[in-house]
Amino acid sequence: MTKTNVKGVAAFFANDGPLAKALDDYQVREQQLDLSKAIEETINDKAVLVAEAGTGTGKTFAYLAPALQSNKKVIISTGTKNLQEQLYQRDLPQVKQMLNQEKQTALLKGRSNYLCLHRTKINEVSERGLDKDVLNEFKTVMKWANGTKTGDMSDLNLLKEDAKVLPLVTSTIDNCLGKDCSYFEDCFLVKARQKAMMADIVVVNHHLFFADLALKEQGFGELIPNVETVIFDEAHLIPDIASEYFGxxxxxxxxxxxxxxxxxxxxxxxxxxxxxxxxxxxxxxxxxxxxxxxxxxxxxxxxxxxxxxxxxxxxxxxxxxxxxxxxxxxxxxxxxxxxxxxxxxxxxxxxxxxxxxxxxxxxxxxxxxxxxxxxxxxxLTPLSIAAQFNKVTQSRDTSWVFTSATLAIDGDFSHYQGLMGLETATTKCFDSPFNYQQQAMLCVPRYLPEPNHKDMKKALINICISLIEAAKGRSFMLFTSHHMMRLVAEAVSEEIENAVFVQGERSKSMLLKDYLADSKSVLFATGAFWEGVDVKGDDLLCVLIDKLPFASPDDPLLQARLDDCRKQGGAPFFDIQIPQAVIALKQGAGRLIRDFNDKGVLVICDNRLVTKAYGSKFLASLPPMKKTRDLKIVEDFLSSID
The missing domain is CATH 1.20.120 (Four Helix Bundle (Hemerythrin (Met), subunit A))
Incomplete structure (x- = not known):
């Protein structure tokens, strides 16, 4: 039985509400409240909402409050397993406690995240064929397996994320024996599913959601229980992920x-x-x-x-x-x-x-x-999932919420709606509450070579060095290619005394940990650090982006979509490539300002922002920062930050 002393999201976010009592110096964020009201209305009306929530809006609490207060079964799907665990272990319990809720919650992952008793037994019998390192990993798993109650491999801290033993002790859709398995009654995945079936709120990730949805369309899906509300966080990731599972x-x-x-x-x-x-x-x-x-x-x-x-x-x-x-x-x-x-x-x-x-x-x-x-x-990937996914949203008596900090192009949602088949959805844009004019500066440096000119590497090296010196480290240098990242990082590291961390040297989590441990360090990275990284305060004062993040035209799936766009009479560059690049740039730029007291500089080393007509699309989609083309002004701004 659910207990709650709060009715409606307005009461939850009020100055004298549960959130205010739980947080010191709480102030109502109008954008957060308005977003939460829109989600509450969508849930009640069994409607479809596509909502962009700018950085700092507080979208997690904005959807958790109405989800927990509704009397409906809810799935919340996140972009990655890390975000999934953070939501389930930190944010969801906080809001649940504030609302004095007793609703049952469950965390559900894909089958490859759980120990498979059947495959473990097979490989135990033939462990002589394993090399020394894998055998040691296997013994570690066996020792842990005797005591685990969940079988969740992430609980086994002694094992690396990419341990070679994992395929030997977990299953996939292709090698899982299902109900024919001798260990079906004791299966950790089955137990996790059963818990999810009984829960009011189920936290999953996009890969799991669409893997199961694809099976449901064939009449086999059973991982995710039927629900009345689905909330997608980091919804900008869905089109690519869904395409994989509809193929x-x-x-x-x-x-x-x-x-x-x-x-x-x-x-x-x-x-x-x-x-x-x-x-x-x-x-x-x-x-x-x-x-x-x-x-x-x-x-x-x-x-x-x-x-x-x-x-x-x-x-x-x-x-x-x-x-x-x-x-x-x-x-x-x-x-x-x-x-x-x-x-x-x-x-x-x-x-x-x-x-x-x-x-x-x-x-x-x-x-x-x-x-x-x-x-x-x-x-085999469909060129569009719009028709298939539209059928899903229209055929179910379900509320659908899609939210992210990056869904619109200059306030227009038509690109995302077209990709997802959500043309009739309600769309809303909730701007960031941050004061970007006071907190941040955007610079497109003068006298840059063309992005692919041979002199670009030298220009990037010089700009990186000057920014690192002005910011005293505390910088992310984000690149669109691994090759250029490595070249510039190597050259810069020879000219500065700051610690230089480069993506690929170790895991993403370890790199971030090392970066935060050294207050004068600098991080060189590519796509993995363009999103899902939250570094607040003086730990990050400068973000450099080497050029506009257009997807490689050599990508076979993109090529096919561009060809199809031409056949349909469209303009591939403007209809597909620019919208994709705008969303990616917004994600990268979003690393800079993460809190009300943050200050910093975003430097984009691509003169196409000011020399090409389409550059205005990118600039209009970025936060309203102060703008300059003078690196000296940027250096002075960075030097002035305590």
Missing amino acids: ENLSTRQLNDLLKDLSKLQKVQLKDANQLSECAQKCLYAVADFRALFGQDPERGNWTQVLKRPDIKKQITLLSDELNKLNQVAQLNIGRDKDIDTLIEKLNTFDERLNLFLRDDHKDVSLWYETSKYHAILH
Whole structure:
């Protein structure tokens, strides 16, 4: 039974309300209150709202208050697992306590985040085949597994985020045995799902939401319970994530895992069926030979074009043939072991998907591939999810809220609405409460070379050095390419005494920790630090962006969307590339001012902002900072900050 002494969000955010009593020096933020009222109204009316909430609006509390006060089952979906855990462990309990609520809440992650008892047992039996490092990791997992109640791998602090053992002790949609698994009753994922089914508020992330939605559309989804309200935070990330799950993909890593599992199980469960392992081994060789046909370095490209290569066509056909032979041998052993039967069924699904990528009659999709050091993934991605997602929002008796600090282009939501099929949604823009005129300065330096000119590197080096000296470190240098980032970082580090941290040297969390621990340090980074990073106060006084973040025209999925836009009579550069770049620039710029007392400078080293007509679109979408083109004024401003 829910207890609450507060009715409505207006009372919650009032000067004498629960929030004011819990926070020192609380002042009502009109933007936060108005956003919360709009969300409250959307929930009550079972409507659709697209809301941009500028940095500092306080959108998390703005949606948690109406969500908790409604008598409806709510899903809150965040952009990343880190934000998901922060919301569940910090923000949600705070608001729940302020409202004196007893509503049940649940945190639900994707299956690969939970210990899989079945896969752990398989690999325990054959652990002799593991190398020393992986074996030590496996033993660490086994020791932890004896005491864990949730099976949540993030609780195992002794394990690295990218530990090689993880695929051996967790499952994917392709190798999970589901209800046919011998450990189904004890499955940690099943228990987490059951808790979510009973909860009033369920916190997920976008990847999990759309993975389950895609399964639901096929009649199989059951991860996320049916709800009456869905709230998407960091909603600008959804179009790309949703596209992935409304399409198809085939990963050689997952195929390898299935084949290896089959071999291990055969040696334990069906010792007289050696032909199964022999066929599985031939499939593994075929997979390895397929990956070897691509370059050693990671790459992305157009699958339709690559499939025209005789060696690729021959090898992918050979792999399909080997999978068929494996299936023929498997048919002789059907019914002898439940787990092996399930694995064979999964492998048949892989073969069906493989044939999908051999066809040439696809429409309105992009067929592309990407490779890592050891593996390859084939993707079939729809060029637009608008029609599919519109059908989802219209066919359910559900309230939908989409919010982020970056959804509009100069106050216009039409680009985002078009991507998502939300043309009839209510749209609202809530400006940041920060005083950008007093707190921040924007500079596009004079006399810059063109972005791709050979002299640009030297210009960036000189500008970085002068900014770092003026700010006494405390700077983020954000780049659109890893190559330029490394070149400039290396040159700058030789000229300054400040500690220089560079993305790629260690994990994102460790880099940020090291940066914050050294008050005179500087961080060089690319896309990973353009969003989801919250550094307040004097720890960050300067953000440099090397150039406008246009997506690489070589990206195969972008190429396909640009071609489709042309066929539809559109202007790809203005309809797709500029809106994408504006949103990305807003995200990068948003790292600078994170609190009411913050001060700082945003320096964008791209003269197209002032020389090209489209530059006004970018400038109009940025916060209303003081503007200058004189680096000396910037240096003086930075030097004046205590």
